[in-house]
Amino acid sequence: MREFDYYRAGSVRDAAKKLAAAGNPMLLAGGMTLLPALKMRLNEPSALIDLAGIDELKGVRLGRKAARVGATTTHAEVSGNVELRAAIPALSQAAESIGDPQVRNRGTLGGSLANNDPAADYPAVALGLGATVITNKRKIAADEFFKGMFETALRSGELVTEVLFPLPQRAGYAKFPNPATRYALAGVCVAQFKSGARVAVTGAGTSVHRLKDFEEALNEDFSPGALEGLSVSAASMNDDMHASAEYRAHLVGVMARRAVRMALG
Amino acid sequence: MSGNRGIGAAAPRSEDRRFITGRGRYVDDINLRSQRYAWFVRSPHPHAEVRGVDAEQALRMPGVAAVLTGADLQADGIGPLPVAWGITSMDGSPAVEPEFPALATDRVRYVGNPVAVVIADTRAAARDAAEKVNVHYQELDSVSNAAAAMEEGAPQLHDAAEGNLCFNWEWLPSAMAPEARANTDRAFREAAHVVSLELVNNRLVPNAMEPRASLADFNPGTGQLTLYATSQNPHVNRLLLCTATLKMPEHKVRVVAPDVGGGFGSKIYHYAEELVVCWASRRLGVPVKWTAERSESFLGDAQGRDHLTRVELALDADARFTGLRVDTIANLGGWLSAFGPAIPTVFYAPLLAGVYKTPNIYVTVKGVFTNTTPTDAYRGAGRPEACYAIERIVDEAAAQLRMDPAEIRRRNFIPPDEFPYQSPVGQLYDSGDFEGCLNLAMELNGYAGFDQRRRQSEARGKLRGRGMSFYIEACGAAPSQAAGQLGARAGLYEVATVRVHPTGAVQVMTGAHSHGQSHETTFAQIVADRLGVDFGNVEVVHGDTGEVPFGMGTYGSRSLAVGGSALVKAIDKVIEKGRKIAAHLLEAAADDIEFSEGQFRVAGTGREVAFGDVALAAYVPHNYPLQELEPGLEETSFFDPENFTFPSGCYICEVEVDPGTGVVELCDFVAADDFGNLINPMVVEGQVHGGLAQGIGQALMEHCRYTPEGQLLTGSYMDYCMPRADDLPSFKVATRSTPTPFNPLGVKGCGEAGAIGAPPAVINALLDALRPLGVTHIDMPATPNAVWQAIQAAQAVE
């Protein structure tokens, strides 16, 4: 870790103003990703702007058509919210599959989405549910938000304030954990809306992405059987010491069917 | 008076209060005035010439006190890191022991090899400056796999080690080897069945919870050096500092190993970092501290295992074992760690008889240098590798002969009436009841109900398998003469002092060191039991060369068998002296004095005097036989064992495999161990649990991996998979004890058993599950990816 300044922001405006300052200031949410990176000197911010004191960024508000989750809501708060679990079980399932209790008590939804780790869980759920990421400047559809490995549509000076999850008819999230990190080796979110099915995959490829042919099959018939015989190409999969590309491709199919089963309850 | 805290009681651990309330005192908790911090510059290359170290820029950084290099080390006459065990190749030549300087002088041979050290006011300043040390490397070709390193044209690490061969060793020793070899070859020629396997014993990172740390404090005023170190054996560190590296007399060096959070072997050695902080403190005249970051532990702590083995078993028509041939390539790393050459040889081959009456055994081991972190003892140290080879090949034989794995073992066991049993590979087994342990394990597992459980699993789409293993290991190192004949450069006795204070309070100074083993509890139980004093009135002091007269430390499950025995001998001396004092006080003959439950008594009378009163008389000798006896009540014993001890046990594991994902779930794990007598069954159970967790980790999760060139791929927990509590089943553990006749407590040692017996039990169970799919072999760790690939490969063949 190198030396940096520390600000505890009082409001979104305050945080945005500090973020626009000279140097290389960074937002600090749960710190579960950022602090290890600082210790390993992978990031060298001039200042950290702590979002923890901003009340307007916290909490879950459930509407008739959508759930709004504040950016600094922790994974534990998401998975522990009973109404939210009833409305979007897939979101709760994803939140409770993240890390361990310590991580879930610190890590936040906004931090996870902004970081867009290619093996993180929330990006799959946000993309699978067709969420809208709300920032201090604009609204960004999930389909536009995730740009690639650790890359998002966020511009400098922009911070995530809230995420809007439309309520699906049903949805499920199935995750095969990496045995070492317990991030997703392959995680699949499936959701069914009146407008059609959505399927998003994390962990398996370079970034979270949708599976259009899986979606079409589920539009025909929202059942695990409908996905039987569908596969993803190993060529598009990550290949590393934890899992070969073929294995990941295979797991995507297994997890997709499992997610459908979970969605169907 | 010992109440429920005597020998055999599951007494709660005295250590726990301070650990649980955060009152432990670890090396990094100690801070001294004017303390500076060390940060090491380490090689990023697996193999390179060091052409020069330019420290100019670093020295100009704020707070930097010094930048020291290998050249400074040489100029100050600091000796190389010592090798503590000499091995002789089959041609009679000694193993190649290249000089291992604490800071590289001419070449680096693994990623993480220390090259220079920065000493600064803060750790951050030292680290900042270390980034500015400019090392001029000339990269060289490199190799990480031991078999590849032996190939023609492979990069050569050390000039003296042609073909990277450190030694080419055989067992038995040279005089007996030709006969052993000829007999074994004949057994194979005449065999009714021969089975063979090629096995990989995966390299492991020890991962003690507390990273290594050293704080050296040289006082220029007195010339006294105090080293606080995360050590399993502070006297050994002092011995090596004094004789091999710093070369100071013992009375000027004190080594303190305070609370230490786990070792598993990795904290035995005299490492570069501890030597360098001592030397730096002596040069600068200020205390110098180094605390490893976790990533340094991955690079710098001696790693474990890493064997490639071909094992062959010959059987007669009745499935009796007639011969065993083992050929192993052991990866030693870039340099020799202290016991590096001993672990894959003398701690391995003499255990290859296992629990079976195999008459003919011949073993060869090649030790090979590679561009990897040096390997050394890790929980089990040679014995897990031996057990894995035997128990895999025995199961393979059972599978090929379509025999029940229990039956083939039963048929080949050494029977209980043949102890002490002389094995063909040079060990005199003390005691055991293998059949009894097997029966106990089978009962706990519900052996007969397996087929039904297998059908239930099948109905859920899962493949169920059951596997067993039977280990025997040598603990209680060691009879010093035997160890010396095998190449040990130190004695391996243990030391205890029992100091009885005037009030009758007892302090025990032991040369063993507890870094998780609970000595403060178990050793106090022995004292409470033998002296009849209250458990709370006994304190166990360990880990300080300033307080404990001498000792060889804790590893190889030796503390109780050797250190506990030394303690008993010292207690016996205290009782003997007490008897003479009591005789005087009771006006009787010493021969007539009996001692039990804290009372000295004139035999056959009601006349007695309490232990505490005898202690008081020893220190206030108003009424005391001063003509015959010195005042005071304090005795020391050195105990050098007659033999090793041989714990053994049967483990049974049941797994369920999801063929769709390759996930292996442990459904049942039974451990039936023979540890001889137990001092504290709860502590023993804890040791078994920990060992099993590590053994299961090796079987299913852990693997230290390098690129072929030697870049570490698993340098953090993001890539190195450690077992977590929810990966493990609820263990069923039980013991069936046959006390060893070779020490006064009849104890054998329990620290490593789980890590030794678990891996083959797990893999045998997994193969039992997968054989119906055509999978006949899998290497550790059997990750979901590996299991799924094995299933795919087998099905592609069919």
Ligand SMILES: Cc1cc2nc3c(=O)[nH]c(=O)nc-3n(C[C@H](O)[C@H](O)[C@H](O)COP(=O)(O)OP(=O)(O)OC[C@H]3O[C@@H](n4cnc5c(N)ncnc54)[C@H](O)[C@@H]3O)c2cc1C
């Ligand atoms: C041991 C461990 C295990 C984990 N396991 C998992 C797992 O299984 N699955 C998983 O998905 N994740 C896992 N994580 C990551 C965890 O979910 C983190 O919480 C998450 O990735 C980052 O959230 P955070 O609140 O901690 O963000 P921080 O670490 O504070 O920040 C991360 C990044 O996001 C930026 N940022 C934070 N908040 C905002 C905002 N509101 N607007 C814009 N930018 C912002 C920061 O500047 C920084 O660049 C694990 C982490 C750890 C330490």
